[in-house]
Amino acid sequence: MKILSNFLIVSFTLISLFLGSLFNGEAQAEQLGSATMEFQTCGERRKVTNALKQEYSEVQESIGISNNGALVEVFTSSTGTFTITLTVPNGTTCVISAGENWNKSIRKTKMKPGA
Numbered sequence: 601m602k603i604l605s606n607f608l609i610v611s612f613t614l615i616s617l618f619l620g621s622l623f624n625g626e627a628q629a630e631q632l633g634s635a636t637m638e639f640q641t642c643g644e645r646r647k648v649t650n651a652l653k654q655e656y657s658e659v660q661e662s663i664g665i666s667n668n669g670a671l672v673e674v675f676t677s678s679t680g681t682f683t684i685t686l687t688v689p690n691g692t693t694c695v696i697s698a699g700e701n702w703n704k705s706i707r708k709t710k711m712k713p714g715a
Contacts, residue, residue, distance in 0.1 A: 642694040645687050649675070656681050661704075676702045 641648070652658040658675035661682075666672050671687040682702035687693040 642692055645691055645693040648685060648693040648695065652683055656683070658683055 649660070652675050656675075657677045657679070658681060659677075660673055661676045662674040664672045666686070669689060673685045673687070675683045675685065680701050680703075682699055683695055684697040685693050685695055
């Protein structure tokens with residue numbers, strides 16, 4: 601559990617640094633450090649999402665808005681590959697993470713008594 605917690609802390613830190621640099625107009629990978637260099641692929645949202653679909657058969661699975669106003673999306677394929685992207689208000693989309701072995705979480709909801 602501690603490993604997962606540390607991973608989440610590092611991930612959110614990198615995302616925060618990335619978002620901060622984008623909103624300051626400095627979306628260059630050098631400013632984010634070598635840990636995120638491999639994930640610095642940016643472009644027009646339509647082109648990025650089309651490439652994910654054509655090259656990796658990935659489609660949008662999840663979507664949300666970050667506290668900084670960026671669109672956060674998770675794209676997945678039936679083979680388990682995944683990509684996480686951020687789109688800032690000016691329309692620029694950047695791949696911030698990608699990998700394999702994606703698994704959907706199964707949410708367990710508690711039933712209300714009498715429902």
